[in-house]
Amino acid sequence: MTSYNPESQTLSSHAPDSPRSSQSPPPSGVQGDLELELLGLANALYNLGTTVINDSTKDRDRPGGAKLVGLGANEVVNHLMSIDNKAQDIQTMIPFQVLSDIDNARNPMQLTKERLERAATENQFVNGKIAAIDSYRKLLNEALAVSFPETAKYLHPTSQDGIKMEL
Numbered sequence: 001m002t003s004y005n006p007e008s009q010t011l012s013s014h015a016p017d018s019p020r021s022s023q024s025p026p027p028s029g030v031q032g033d034l035e036l037e038l039l040g041l042a043n044a045l046y047n048l049g050t051t052v053i054n055d056s057t058k059d060r061d062r063p064g065g066a067k068l069v070g071l072g073a074n075e076v077v078n079h080l081m082s083i084d085n086k087a088q089d090i091q092t093m094i095p096f097q098v099l100s101d102i103d104n105a106r107n108p109m110q111l112t113k114e115r116l117e118r119a120a121t122e123n124q125f126v127n128g129k130i131a132a133i134d135s136y137r138k139l140l141n142e143a144l145a146v147s148f149p150e151t152a153k154y155l156h157p158t159s160q161d162g163i164k165m166e167l
Contacts, residue, residue, distance in 0.1 A: 034086045041079040048072035 026032035051072045098108045145152040 030086060030089045037079060037083050037086060044075045044079050048076055
């Protein structure tokens with residue numbers, strides 16, 4: 001359960017059976033304020049969604065007052081204005097691909113996971129090729145040393161320090 005209290009600028013997020021918060025506190029400064037405002041926006045959007053569902057089934061024409069949907073929409077707009085104002089003070093650049101994924105309802109963490117998995121797979125593939133080439137080189141050097149004993153001293157390269165390199 002996550003709740004945001006805009007008056008005290010606090011975030012309460014914990015499991016019902018745990019007295020401790022399950023999230024780390026927001027960073028201090030403008031970035032922390034922006035993070036809290038984003039959490040407030042998420043909460044306002046959630047509340048607006050539940051209000052729309054409730055409002056569509058009852059209390060359609062409330063006499064003497066504004067509809068709850070309008071109040072919720074105003075709260076969302078106020079959060080968006082506040083976020084836009086606070087964003088002017090932050091120089092952090094967000095990759096376009098991350099924004100595009102969010103617009104397309106994809107989780108950016110999933111993209112990161114996929115790229116890391118792909119890099120690990122390609123790394124294993126390249127390491128396999130390197131191991132195969134090293135094995136071939138070692139076998140070729142051994143065969144050349146047997147066939148041409150006078151070339152044996154050239155077939156086992158050494159580094160500039162005179163230390164024999166592994167094959």
